[in-house]
Amino acid sequence: MSDTLTQPIPANIDAVPPGRGLHRWSILIVCLVWPLIWVGGQVTTYDAGMAVPDWPGTYGYNLFLYPYQTWLFGPFDLFIEHGHRLLGALVGIASIVAVAFAFVSEPRVWVRSLSVVVLIAVIGQGALGGARVVLADRTLAMVHGCTAEIFFTLCVTLMVVTSRWWWAQSANSPRSLLQVSSFRPSGGLIALVGVVLALAYLQVLLGAQLRHVQPTASPGGFKHLVYTHIATAFLVLSLAAVAAWKLRSKAIGRQVRSAAGSEKAEANQNGCGDLTLSRPAMLLVLFVSLQITLGLATWVARYGMPLFAQTNPSMASYLVKSQAFAESLIITGHVATGALVLVTSAFLLLRLVRANYSRRPEWVAS
Amino acid sequence: MDSYFRIAGSLVGPAAIFAILAVAGCDAPPGSFNANDLYAQVVATRQNSQPGQAAADVSMVMESLFGTPDAPKLPNAIPTNLVDPENLTRAAGPVYSDEDDTHFGIYRSRCVVCHALDGSGAGPAAALQNPYPRDLRAGVFKYKSTPRGEKPTKEDLLAILKRGAPGSAMPAFDRLPQEDLDALVDYVIYLSIRGEVERRLIQFAVTEMGYGDQDGAAIDSERLILDAEGKLTDPELRQTVSQIIENVAGQWSDPTPITVPPMPDFEGDDLVAAIERGRELFHGQQANCASCHGTNGNGQAVTLDFDDWTKEFTTLLGISPGDKAAVKQMRKLGALPPRPISPRNLSWGVYRGGDDPETLYRRLVAGIAGTPMPGLLVQEGEGSTGVTLDQVWDLIAYLRSLGDLQLAGTSR
Numbered sequence: 001m002s003d004t005l006t007q008p009i010p011a012n013i014d015a016v017p018p019g020r021g022l023h024r025w026s027i028l029i030v031c032l033v034w035p036l037i038w039v040g041g042q043v044t045t046y047d048a049g050m051a052v053p054d055w056p057g058t059y060g061y062n063l064f065l066y067p068y069q070t071w072l073f074g075p076f077d078l079f080i081e082h083g084h085r086l087l088g089a090l091v092g093i094a095s096i097v098a099v100a101f102a103f104v105s106e107p108r109v110w111v112r113s114l115s116v117v118v119l120i121a122v123i124g125q126g127a128l129g130g131a132r133v134v135l136a137d138r139t140l141a142m143v144h145g146c147t148a149e150i151f152f153t154l155c156v157t158l159m160v161v162t163s164r165w166w167w168a169q170s171a172n173s174p175r176s177l178l179q180v181s182s183f184r185p186s187g188g189l190i191a192l193v194g195v196v197l198a199l200a201y202l203q204v205l206l207g208a209q210l211r212h213v214q215p216t217a218s219p220g221g222f223k224h225l226v227y228t229h230i231a232t233a234f235l236v237l238s239l240a241a242v243a244a245w246k247l248r249s250k251a252i253g254r255q256v257r258s259a260a261g262s263e264k265a266e267a268n269q270n271g272c273g274d275l276t277l278s279r280p281a282m283l284l285v286l287f288v289s290l291q292i293t294l295g296l297a298t299w300v301a302r303y304g305m306p307l308f309a310q311t312n313p314s315m316a317s318y319l320v321k322s323q324a325f326a327e328s329l330i331i332t333g334h335v336a337t338g339a340l341v342l343v344t345s346a347f348l349l350l351r352l353v354r355a356n357y358s359r360r361p362e363w364v365a366s
Numbered sequence: 367m368d369s370y371f372r373i374a375g376s377l378v379g380p381a382a383i384f385a386i387l388a389v390a391g392c393d394a395p396p397g398s399f400n401a402n403d404l405y406a407q408v409v410a411t412r413q414n415s416q417p418g419q420a421a422a423d424v425s426m427v428m429e430s431l432f433g434t435p436d437a438p439k440l441p442n443a444i445p446t447n448l449v450d451p452e453n454l455t456r457a458a459g460p461v462y463s464d465e466d467d468t469h470f471g472i473y474r475s476r477c478v479v480c481h482a483l484d485g486s487g488a489g490p491a492a493a494l495q496n497p498y499p500r501d502l503r504a505g506v507f508k509y510k511s512t513p514r515g516e517k518p519t520k521e522d523l524l525a526i527l528k529r530g531a532p533g534s535a536m537p538a539f540d541r542l543p544q545e546d547l548d549a550l551v552d553y554v555i556y557l558s559i560r561g562e563v564e565r566r567l568i569q570f571a572v573t574e575m576g577y578g579d580q581d582g583a584a585i586d587s588e589r590l591i592l593d594a595e596g597k598l599t600d601p602e603l604r605q606t607v608s609q610i611i612e613n614v615a616g617q618w619s620d621p622t623p624i625t626v627p628p629m630p631d632f633e634g635d636d637l638v639a640a641i642e643r644g645r646e647l648f649h650g651q652q653a654n655c656a657s658c659h660g661t662n663g664n665g666q667a668v669t670l671d672f673d674d675w676t677k678e679f680t681t682l683l684g685i686s687p688g689d690k691a692a693v694k695q696m697r698k699l700g701a702l703p704p705r706p707i708s709p710r711n712l713s714w715g716v717y718r719g720g721d722d723p724e725t726l727y728r729r730l731v732a733g734i735a736g737t738p739m740p741g742l743l744v745q746e747g748e749g750s751t752g753v754t755l756d757q758v759w760d761l762i763a764y765l766r767s768l769g770d771l772q773l774a775g776t777s778r
């Protein structure tokens with residue numbers, strides 16, 4: 001694979017299949033970062049961010065040399081905080097390897113740069129986490145939580161742009177490898193999903209404000225944050241639903257036409273429109289719905305059953321349990337699912353942009 | 367190449383947000399406890415005067431006596447078996463823990479979102495709760511074993527912390543280690559004493575000193591002034607302040623639980639009969655529970671009432687809780703919007719204060735402090751105003767039958 005570099009670079013660089021290694025490796029990173037967000041979320045849910053007072057070491061030990069007995073069987077807070085650091089370090093190492101992969105096998109300069117950006121981001125993210133500990137600063141903990149989601153989005157971006165799907169969209173690529181639909185998403189649709197992505201990140205910021213609320217914050221401010229968070233959630237759901245419906249409606253439209261008898265063969269072949277776009281859109285709607293459900297559950301787990309919902313004895317007897325494990329999974333699950341909403345909208349947006357770019361009529365014709 | 371710019375472009379936004387957060391990215395240190403401006407206004411309104419600088423000056427005196435959220439102090443008049451200084455420092459201050467799993471800053475980690483740094487009950491998350499978190503500063507507690515006007519015992523506080531209050535936001539903290547719970551109980555007492563001393567001092571400043579008058583505050587001898595060592599300059603005032611602390615702390619010294627006489631041994635037909643008598647009492651004139659709790663305790667009776675923490679700054683000052691403009695003035699000083707208190711739906715058997723016969727007995731006899739829920743007048747023989755001991759047990763038998771609890775059975 002490395003010999004791609006020695007070959008003359010073709011005019012349309014997108015046409016060259018990127019090395020599969022970088023793509024597989026970036027999938028691995030994505031699969032590590034999501035658990036990392038879970039563990040980091042648990043650190044906040046349990047308020048365990050200061051369970052290890054020093055950084056980058058752990059109680060004077062080098063991060064990797066801290067006795068595993070104390071880590072695994074010591075205090076729970078130390079278990080998650082140190083575990084978060086170890087997993088973070090693992091992701092850091094994986095990012096270094098990704099850069100190596102990129103420079104060996106990736107012909108596109110901008111993708112190589114992206115891998116470097118991912119590496120810089122993970123280093124910055126680690127440093128931010130360290131600053132949070134060293135300065136014992138809760139606001140930095142919040143910033144660290146918000147930048148984690150940006151990092152996750154970057155990793156997913158790397159994954160998408162190195163995928164087979166991505167380069168198969170190129171006009172010069174051998175189309176037989178992947179069935180490429182001729183459906184070209186409109187600029188409006190791209191803008192719509194762009195708004196969903198922006199709102200999804202706004203939700204991350206709002207949620208982080210609620211989770212990392214300062215002891216001196218005003219009750220009025222908190223209340224408004226909650227209302228904004230809820231209202232935005234339903235806005236995201238409706239916009240995502242519109243996007244999914246638009247992507248879906250092409251297929252429905254075709255089916256309608258095929259029912260009318262014309263273009264039957266094509267309709268059968270493309271019965272579901274472009275699945276590579278409609279599926280992520282459906283997934284997005286699913287994740288947003290799940291996220292709203294988890295959000296309500298998180299409220300209840302933290303602040304009890306709202307009075308209007310106390311309509312029967314089991315609802316009215318709901319007891320908030322501090323530090324309960326099942327509840328902590330709901331609360332952290334809300335954070336982790338929020339990250340999924342964010343990266344799924346990023347994933348969809350990237351694919352839409354790519355499809356829009358590569359399926360221009362003049363290209364498709366050629 | 368132009369996708370390159372797209373990606374670069376998509377980074378600019380988050381990077382800008384990041385930069386803003388990073389610049390603003392430092393905690394505002396809690397500094398001092400908030401002054402109790404609301405109570406100063408309440409006292410002044412009662413007096414038909416102005417609070418002036420009273421709350422701020424008292425707050426300064428309070429800081430010299432009780433310290434700050436990060437560095438609390440214990441005045442000498444508070445015995446260390448009531449508030450252990452070690453517990454105090456452990457519960458206060460910023461959150462961290464060590465390799466031995468000792469936790470510090472427990473109050474800030476577990477309680478502050480609801481009860482606020484100063485224990486005012488107006489923490490960040492308070493506005494969306496019903497009932498609101500307790501304002502610990504008034505020194506009034508609902509779920510306790512002692513007579514209505516008395517302080518709870520340490521065991522009572524420990525019990526509510528462990529049990530939580532189902533149906534409200536108050537969590538159960540039974541997963542915390544005992545030392546942490548003990549530290550929290552001590553800290554609750556510290557905040558409560560601190561808050562009550564502050565209230566009394568404000569009351570004193572507004573009514574007895576110059577703060578209430580238009581120009582009195584200009585005269586030094588009429589104001590609370592600290593010397594370089596942080597002591598009140600006026601020896602007489604110093605005396606008054608220590609007296610106040612002693613009085614408030616004294617109330618906590620040994621609160622005595624209401625003695626619960628042995629419960630009759632209801633069984634079989636006896637139990638059925640007791641429940642029937644209890645039902646009659648519940649709906650009858652003497653106990654009159656149904657007037658608030660509805661037929662069979664179904665919670666359907668129409669009532670409009672408020673708890674004492676709310677009444678203090680509304681009805682007791684002649685302000686209607688529905689009077690938005692007047693209430694707004696109070697909210698600016700830290701009050702939460704008034705919320706009506708509703709009598710519990712007893713047919714569901716959900717008890718925030720515990721559901722064993724003994725605590726139910728005490729709750730019926732003492733009522734629930736701070737709320738409209740009255741206590742029963744227990745008398746020797748049968749009468750038209752009070753109830754007898756046996757009748758209290760009949761009521762309890764009835765209550766527990768409502769919630770499908772067996773009288774002799776243990777808590778669910």
